[in-house]
Ligand SMILES: Nc1ncnc2c1ncn2[C@@H]1O[C@H](COP(=O)(O)OS(=O)(=O)O)[C@@H](OP(=O)(O)O)[C@H]1O
């Protein structure tokens with residue numbers, strides 16, 4: 536007999552509906568995806584600040600920070616990236632269950648893993664935000680100097696250079712940072728949340 540047979544799901548007394556009324560907004564997951572240097576972290580932080588100002592209850596799971604804790608030790612091999620995203624999506628789901636507007640800012644390069652993250656969320660709760668920035672622009676920004684190192688062959692499996700990035704086919708929100716300012720991108724995302732009645736007007 537496998538151990539799983541002895542594990543039983545508990546229904547919680549404080550329901551999602553009760554939490555939603557308490558928080559004053561719907562819980563959702565804003566799943567940012569894009570190349571390194573595309574602007575995921577910058578935009579996710581700015582959107583979270585705006586939501587916080589509006590009185591929303593939020594939580595941001597951000598790339599490097601999670602790899603220093605929960606996912607310490609995972610590499611950038613395909614296998615470890617898959618595990619990285621699997622754990623992040625499960626943690627994000629818990630925070631959404633708690634009633635928060637959760638943001639995750641990870642490259643999350645593989646479409647199958649993003650689809651898997653979507654599949655564990657309730658309908659409408661997973662909002663894919665594609666931070667679409669051409670690699671030449673990311674490389675010219677190079678905020679951490681990683682592209683320079685990757686081009687010099689000092690970082691193996693670097694996304695966009697020696698590791699794949701599957702372009703999202705139909706993201707809920709498509710942000711083109713080479714054509715719009717950070718403020719315009721924030722406005723675009725906040726506007727979407729208002730239209731979908733995640734937050735009130
Ligand atoms: N090989 C390689 N490829 C891509 N990125 C690398 C690599 N090595 C280190 N870094 C730094 O790690 C950050 C990406 O981590 P993620 O957890 O978001 O990656 S992934 O979703 O598992 O693909 C990424 O952060 P962002 O620039 O914020 O995207 C980089 O700072």
Ligand SMILES: Nc1ncnc2c1ncn2[C@@H]1O[C@H](COP(=O)(O)OP(=O)(O)O)[C@@H](O)[C@H]1O
Pocket residue numbers: 569570571572573574575576577578640676678712713715716717720
């Ligand atoms: N229009 C823009 N939108 C987002 N970021 C921009 C824009 N123009 C310049 N940047 C800069 O690009 C960099 C993006 O870095 P970051 O947010 O860390 O990206 P990522 O988290 O995707 O690696 C930041 O230094 C940011 O200030």
